[in-house]
Amino acid sequence: MQGRDKDMDTAPIRSIREIPPEENVLSGTPACAGCGGLLTLRHCLKALGEKIVIVNAASCFTLLSIYPFTPFKNSWLYTAMACAPAGAQGVRDALDILIKKGKLDPEENLKVVVLTGDGSAYDMGLSSTSGALYRNLDFYYICYDNEAYGNTGFQQSGATPFGSRTATSPPGGVRPAGTQLQKKDLFEIWNSHNPPYLATISPAYPVDLMNKFRKAEQYKGPKLFISHSSCPPGWGFDPSQSVSLAKLSVETGIWPLKESVHGKVEHTFVPKKFKPVEDYLKEQERFAHLFKPVRQEDILKSIQGMVDEYWRKYKLLP
């Protein structure tokens, strides 16, 4: 096992006051005002520190670095949508070989961090991720899930929730729900590979996020994170609501905060009382057709039903 990084503090924190003050993603990026994914990334990189290489599949976040600007203090590599985990393998191997040959001081070792949207994680890059998990590649994977192909105008992806509008699933006569398919359960897909560490995170729960990274640090092999990332233009809400919506997705039970260590799943936060899913849905333009011009009771019921069913499965709801 490569020695634990001395830069990274692994003791859990208890409050936002203990979040490290250093910024590793600087301001001035072209990301939209109020981007929940950017808030996630900001906290992830606070946890990971500067000694990393980001391998970034084409997405909104490949635009964070537009020549000649970059918000990062670390190196960054751009890959095609399907192959960031394969790119990460190449970078990891190169670093290992350099260290073995004595050309790189082990103190200068870098963590390899894959950064992709849901389009890559849930759809196009699924097979290359499966390959990296199968080979037990020592890397981090951060997926910021804004539930569609955001960068190209918000088209439906495997992460798009049932009942929402995207550019390619507009609600209409033949399909009043908009998106008719169910969101894939990427957590379970990845978990079936038995990675040492896997967690869901949220930009609204930075303490939980930070502690998950600190815990993951001890494992060699894949360490994977999926963040439910509020997206003002795609979801249709005012940028100031970005954190409150990310919080609502957890409080309604739509986005469970959990982790899995070698396949064993634990929830890290269970709301004492679940809020109705409507509290979350009604704030977003992408669900507006469920309420207006007529309330689509059957669709609203089935969304609530799916959430209840999930929590019952874990015996966390009567």
Added chain:
Amino acid sequence: MLRLRFHGRGGQGAKVASRVLGTAAFLDGYNVQDFPLYGAEKRGAPITAFTRISRENIMERGVISDPDIVIVIDETLLSDPKAMPLSGLKKGGVVFVNTPQSPLETQERYSITDHVITLDLTKIGLDMIGKPVLSSLAAAVASRIAGIGEDALRDALEKELSGIISDRGILEKNAEAALYCYDAVVPVQMKTTEAIREGENVINIPFETARVSSPAINATGNTPLRRTGNWRVFRPIWDYDLCTRCMTCVARCPEGCIQVNEDGYPYADYENCKGCLICARECPVKAINDVREMHSQSEEGEL
């Protein structure tokens, strides 16, 4: 033929404005073209959109480099070297600027000698629609200056916006605010000549091999130079009498542009704060207020 060029920042509605104007002119019986031009950036980057309007068939293609009318939706673009909204404007042309300032003040501030029309579209958007959405308002202003009829504008708004906005109420508010802007603009007699201003050249970039021209970034952490502070419509202002130094706002800012002073109180880097106002919404004691940003009243470059 009338050639119009719209200048805005990504997300402000320049593209839709040129579209609505194009449709209005078409419904008014003209031949038209409209199309946008933008780069890879998501938001905030300068965006240009173009409309050609003519009684004759339009055989011209490509971007408009010699407009008769320029519509500046974002005032800060006037001092942005990446945008240069006035470049190529024909002598005798018209410049519209979205600003709370008067035409005279605007002419002086930006050394414009052409005819300037101003209107505070942002305020009208906030007051009448409840949001700083400017596409329909800018389209209305442009329609008035270009001499397009009110009915055609009304129909064009319905046709173009009903596909984007599902809420009838918001759609109607947009139309109402647009017609208000249409009436607020005093039409002008335009006599443009084909002569283009002097001293403005197209810059040709020489061909370089990939080793020279490929985009390897060798700097770290330099995006703050981009100054995204000029995206703001509202500025967050801290009230230290109320602030409990809880650090919530610091943890919630996606831009990471809230720092803490020696006494433990938070303050924003206004050069890059995008004005999302998450900090104001999340502050548990409501110690952060928002005030309308007046870019024209802040110091040049200093926000």
